[in-house]
Amino acid sequence: MxxxxxxxxxxxxxxxxxxxxxxxxxxxxxxxxxxTVDYSTYIGDRVVDEARDVYVDDSGYIYVTGSTHVNGSKDVFVTKFNVTREVIYHKTFGGPGDDWGHRIIADGDGYAYVVGEISHDGLKVADAFISKIDPSGNEVKRIYIGGSGYDVAKGLAIDQEGNFYVAGYTISTALTISELEGGHS
Structure with a gap:
């Protein structure tokens, strides 16, 4: 019973x-x-490109990230629109394999921060990354987080003190952090 x-x-x-x-x-x-749809645009080429995240800052600027096809593989793209929806910049970067931007946010000074994955050896090895993009669209810093396996950053937050919090996943048993500064394309 x-x-x-x-x-x-x-x-x-x-x-x-x-x-x-x-x-x-x-x-x-x-x-x-x-x-209703207030605005729509097209960014990309004839191959399948994808936007994975969008962020609107307090001033109304719009930031978009995802992946686009460049020379036969996917690269990360970052696009910034002004308040009248005109493109301020559209930049791509990545490694020799397929790369994705998964999340984008911006700070009060107009710097964008992107996380995702950059492949170094096709689909076998990828590192999570965090990139800092200046208000003109130049990548001023990139930090890799990775090991011997596939490592991906999917989420990003910044607290009021400027500390970064990254979420994602890994199949590596040990992670290292390496930093590159300025001049990336």
């Missing part, structure tokens, strides 16, 4: 969760129907 109560509670919980999710989804769908 005790087993029947547990099954009944499980059934009730499952039913309640299902109904609750239906109400939430119905409300979300209804709210989205009121949205």
């Amino acid at each position: 005790g087993g029947d109560k547990i099954d009944l509670y499980k059934s009730f919980s499952l039913l309640f969760c299902t109904l609750f999710l239906l109400f939430i989804l119905q409300g979300t769908v209804a709210a989205e129907s009121a949205y």
Whole structure:
């Protein structure tokens, strides 16, 4: 008899969760129907390029990152738009294999920070990276976080003291940090 109560509670919980999710989804769908497209643009080439993250700063500047095809492989791209949606810069960088920008944020001085993965040996080895891009679009610093395996940075945050927090995953057993300064393309 005790087993029947547990099954009944499980059934009730499952039913309640299902109904609750239906109400939430119905409300979300209804709210989205009121949205309109204010602006749309195209950045890229004839090959499949992808935007993976977008960030809007307090001044209304828009930062986008992802991957674009360059010379047969994917490279990270960073694009910045002004408040009237004109491109301020569109830059690419990466290694010899496929590379992706996964997350982008900016600080109050107009510097953009991008995290993602840069491949050094095709799909076998990649390092997570953090790049600092100045307000004109120049990469002024890149930090690699990696080991002997595949290492990827997917999330990034900056606290009020300027400390960086990076989230991601690794299959390496030990990670090292190396830094490159300025002049990357």
